[in-house]
Amino acid sequence: MSIIFRFIKLDQKVYTVDEVRGILRIEGYTSQEFTDQVYNGKIISNQEIQRYQYPSLEKSFSDTVKALAGNPEHPPLYYLISRFWIDWLDHPVGARVLSALVSLFIFPALYWLCIELFESPLSGWIAIALVAVSPFYLMLAQEARQYSLWTVFILISSASLLRGLRTLSRNSWIIYTAAIALGLYTHLFFVFVLLTHGLYVLLTEKLKSKPTIFYLIASFCGCITFTPWIWVILSSSSRVKTTTSWVASFKIGLFKRFTYWQANLSSIFSDFNDPKINQLVSFAVLVLVLYAIYFLCRHAPKKVWLFVLLLIGSTALAQIIPDLIWGGRRSILSRYLVPSYLGVHLAVAYLFTQQLFRVQVKVSQQRLWRSIFAVLLSVGIMSCAASAQAKDWWKGSSSINLQVAPLINQAPQPLIISDSNLTFVLPLSYLLKPETQFQLFERSRLEEQNFQTELKNSVQKFKYVFLYSPSKQLLQLLEQMNQPSDYKTTVVVGQSQWFQDRNYLYRIQLNSAVDN
Incomplete structure (x- = not known):
């Protein structure tokens, strides 16, 4: 069902402001170029407007690179790949098809991470089930944006890190190095994932041990590949500051901000695009998540709960603290918190695995948790079914x-x-x-x-x-x-x-x- 949901009516959904801006750059046009050619008071057809969203012989791959370099706050990897898909399908929906296909790699990557973290195939399957019916990840999979690709690299980098620390396998560290490089070229907020990994190694390994040394070498090699784009960012620092100023220009009270946080957290399990219904569900989801984190910290080994807490906390605090001090909307934009939400799903998957399959759990208690799990999956399926059919879903x-x-x-x-x-x-x-x-x-x-x-x-x-x-x-x-x-x-x-x-x-x- 999850696979079907991801590909339903991709071309019929409303295009967002971020999608059309990205597609414009993918096709090699800058915003200024579009404005100069179209905003001149002359009467033009809708077909002429749409021309800037479709493949054109007048724009080459190098034009795409130049257009993307003009807005370096968005690293280029996803958009460069999208260029080929749009050209191949001869339609802007190619970028959405790419996102939907990439989102399917989340499942094996998540399973691998659960194997490395929990050493439990059951945890992997339960985590896959929860993410498969998550309306949040479905929404990311149906947009012409880089967030599904970012999710894949978060999972692969985390799994390969844990495997590298455990086995010291050369292949694991090679995969980790590549995942770091590709993750950075997908989204700048991948640095918070690197922060999670660095803190985890610092707190679990000895400073001069082989795992630490291998980690430092792999991290350095992965990060050094990103220096060309860092130079592009520094060269256009004033442009980056202007185009990202909207994120920091938002003032709301703490209670209202907490309402956004709670609603966004709830949306990774249930979302009916209705504030009243979502509000009813959000409290139950919050209780479930808090209990899952508590259960994880109490029953899982330190290396397990520490990794999950760092994955949740590093990105979340990096968004919340600046918002509380200076104001802004970083922490209320759910797409910026993908690493944190993955950590939440891992905690909940561990909770259900233990409560459903642990021998020590009473039969009556198992039945209760089976009911909760069934309800959670059912609500997710209904949310995804409604979202997949809708032309507009939080657009x-x-x-x-x-x-x-x-x-x-x-x-x-x-x-x-x-x-x-x-x-x-x-x-x-x-x-x-x-x-x-x-x-x-x-x-x-x-x-x-x-x-x-x-x-x-x-x-x-x-x-x-x-x-x-x-x-x-x-x-x-x-x-x-x-x-x-x-x-x-x-x-x-x-x-x-x-x-x-x-x-x-x-x-x-x-x-x-x-x-x-």
Whole structure:
């Protein structure tokens, strides 16, 4: 079921702002290049907008590398591989297919880690069952982003580390070195996994022992391969600071932040995309997770519970502490906490293995835990079934397009006027019919006379004109141009939970047409 869920309706789901931005770079275009060519006040078709999301002969593999280097906060490995998949399938969905396929490698990698950590095949199978029906990992598997690949390297690096420390096998350390290098080139937050591994070796091995020496050599060799991209990051440090500033610019109270943490933790077992239902389930999940961690620490050997706690704590604390001190949204973005959630799944898998199959456990107690396990799997399956079928599942601001697009598609030969960011326009373009026309304006140039002339001519020329996510400046400009009152502006789709300071869609009609 898990495999089927991952591949259902991949091409029909709403594209997020992060996905379209990544696909733009995969195809060798920069955001500035797209803005310069499209946001010029000229009327272009939806097909022309979509051209920047599809393979093109004018853009080579080197253009993809340059585009990715312009935003080095996202290491290039996943996106470079995606280039081949999009070119092969001749469709942006190729990047999602890649994520779905890669996510399947999570299962054998997780099983290997459980064998090395718990020395129990049963723990491996239970962990696989829990992750297979996790709506969180399903969501990662269906997005054109690097998080499934990151998950695979977290698991492989951890398993090979434990095997290398236990056997001193050369092959294990070679695998560990490669996993480190590939993990760093997949996501910068892989450094927190390295922190977990370093602390674990420091706390469990003697300083000058062979396992420690082999670990240091493998870590150094793996990290040194990442120095070229470190140089790219340092060369574009001001750009990186600008593009990542949104993560640190978020202020909420501690209680609200705790609510986010609890909801995100619950989502790795159950998620019905409904805040009320999720809130009911989240407390039960929190109790289960806390008890699983307690049970692990009490019954498992030190080397086992220490690794799991470090895996959970290193990444989580690295996100939580800066948020509490300076503010930000790092710790409430669940995708940043993949290592922590893997640690939680390991703890819960250990709990169920011991309670279901340990000889010392009473029959009545085993029946209770079998019921809990069955309920947990059932809730996960129902969550995944609902998520796999839905076009929108926690897609953020792009979700509003499911309301916007049908209204625009009802109109024959509509024109969309907007000065909104490309990350709003591109997701919408996937949902519109080919004959839809766009007229896009760069916000900083709205005062230019030629822009105003183009805008006025369009309002008078087209019968069906829509304003999509306009800025206050664009609305004010249209109001100033409407002298005398030649046309009427009506709100069609209002505010959303993501942006409560703007309406998303307006309809502009000439007064003569309204009278008729």
